[in-house]
Amino acid sequence: MNPFDSMKSKLWSAVAIVFMAILARDDARAGDWDRMKPIVPQRYVCHRTSVPIVIDGKLSDDSWQTAPWTHDFQDIEGEAKPRPTFRTRAKMLWDQNYFYVAAEIEEPHVWGTITQRDAVIFQDNDFEVFIDPNGDNHEYYEFEMNSLNTVWDLFLRKPYKDGGPAMNNWDIEGLRSVVHIQGTLNNSRDRDQGWTLEIAFPWKALRQFAHRAASPKEGDQWRVGFSRVEWDIEIVDGKYQKVPHHPEHNWIWSPQGIIDMHRPERWGYVQFTSGKPGTVEFKPDAGVAAREALMAIYHAQREFQKRTGKWTATLSELGLKEDALTDLAATPAIKLTKDGFVATAIVKARQGTRETWHVRQDSRLWRN
Numbered sequence: 518m519n520p521f522d523s524m525k526s527k528l529w530s531a532v533a534i535v536f537m538a539i540l541a542r543d544d545a546r547a548g549d550w551d552r553m554k555p556i557v558p559q560r561y562v563c564h565r566t567s568v569p570i571v572i573d574g575k576l577s578d579d580s581w582q583t584a585p586w587t588h589d590f591q592d593i594e595g596e597a598k599p600r601p602t603f604r605t606r607a608k609m610l611w612d613q614n615y616f617y618v619a620a621e622i623e624e625p626h627v628w629g630t631i632t633q634r635d636a637v638i639f640q641d642n643d644f645e646v647f648i649d650p651n652g653d654n655h656e657y658y659e660f661e662m663n664s665l666n667t668v669w670d671l672f673l674r675k676p677y678k679d680g681g682p683a684m685n686n687w688d689i690e691g692l693r694s695v696v697h698i699q700g701t702l703n704n705s706r707d708r709d710q711g712w713t714l715e716i717a718f719p720w721k722a723l724r725q726f727a728h729r730a731a732s733p734k735e736g737d738q739w740r741v742g743f744s745r746v747e748w749d750i751e752i753v754d755g756k757y758q759k760v761p762h763h764p765e766h767n768w769i770w771s772p773q774g775i776i777d778m779h780r781p782e783r784w785g786y787v788q789f790t791s792g793k794p795g796t797v798e799f800k801p802d803a804g805v806a807a808r809e810a811l812m813a814i815y816h817a818q819r820e821f822q823k824r825t826g827k828w829t830a831t832l833s834e835l836g837l838k839e840d841a842l843t844d845l846a847a848t849p850a851i852k853l854t855k856d857g858f859v860a861t862a863i864v865k866a867r868q869g870t871r872e873t874w875h876v877r878q879d880s881r882l883w884r885n
Contacts, residue, residue, distance in 0.1 A: 556595060559771035559785035560799045561587055561741075563609040563616075564792065570610065570617050572715045574697030581619060583794045584608045587785075590745055593767035593776055601768040603711070605644075605745045611789055613732050615693075615717040620644050620743070624711040626750060628703050628757045629665040635685055638662065638669040639746040639765070644714060647742035649781045650727035654880045655681070657740075657781055658723065660689065664712050666696040672726065676779040679879040691719035705752045733789040736800060742784035743770040782812055782882065804872045804884060806844035807864035811876035813837065814849060814860045818878065828858045828878065846871050 566580035590605040592598035603623040610617040622644060629641050638661040649657040654676065661669040670689045675681030694716045700709025724731040733739065745768045749760040767776060771785035790797040817835035822828055829835060830851045846863040857878025866872045873885040
């Protein structure tokens with residue numbers, strides 16, 4: 518069994534507790550659980566470029582030619598939903614100064630209207646990047662851009678569902694981004710190929726809340742999410758208009774299982790290396806079983822608290838089955854605190870070692 522298959526096996530075992538819990542709940546309470554299907558996050562080995570990238574939106578640099586593409590984007594809810602109408606894929610590179618992201622966006626009619634920075638960019642078709650450097654579900658960056666290269670950058674202390682407001686006045690100092698349109702912008706009389714883009718995120722800016730080395734060390738893994746928002750449009754009197762009452766499409770790299778990009782635990786893994794493309798394998802997350810078990814406890818606690826007005830220190834009250842936790846070194850423990858709870862799980866890691874993981878009521882997830 519290759520490492521990725523092994524990781525999938527562990528993930529399925531760990532999240533089996535979710536589905537056992539669903540059986541004991543009514544449809545209204547099970548709704549959010551049912552959408553959180555066991556999904557293995559995508560993974561990507563990000564190689565170091567020896568030559569700085571020319572940010573012109575064209576992806577013509579030699580380094581981009583050898584960098585692998587991500588898998589084509591899927592619907593945000595996963596494979597059970599229809600495949601996206603248009604193709605989207607991305608590439609990543611890094612050097613001592615920048616984390617580089619490039620994307621190719623197939624689009625027969627390229628349009629954009631928003632020109633003010635930090636406006637709500639996803640009201641246009643857009644491309645979005647989410648970055649959680651240490652994978653704790655908190656203190657992460659969000660970046661959005663449209664085909665006009667209008668950007669919206671913000672910082673979130675924690676996800677919206679956990680009460681974290683966005684710091685909309687936070688800017689990525691030194692950010693560089695460019696769009697290259699393969700066709701004509703806002704011209705309904707022709708058919709376009711789409712648009713490509715390049716973004717250079719300065720490590721200096723990302724370092725502010727990273728709580729780890731930035732630029733990264735060899736083998737470091739960050740959690741990264743990519744999303745594309747696509748609106749259905751029609752042409753009226755020669756102009757593009759959104760089709761009334763049609764919600765936006767959300768096409769992303771690593772499916773969330775639910776229409777909510779602010780679930781950092783579902784974002785992809787990006788592993789940084791100085792090795793040449795094709796010479797470094799992705800190293801599976803040894804803590805995946807603990808992370809999934811703890812997030813299952815977190816979601817169960819939220820449902821329990823909504824129903825009863827309190828938290829619990831026992832798995833049985835949450836409807837979770839201990840015998841499903843076969844990949845953990847011990848049964849998870851829950852301790853009540855003045856703010857809520859802290860759940861702890863221990864997982865067998867590499868070379869006979871163990872890792873101890875924790876999650877609390879606001880979804881912050883960390884390892885000792």
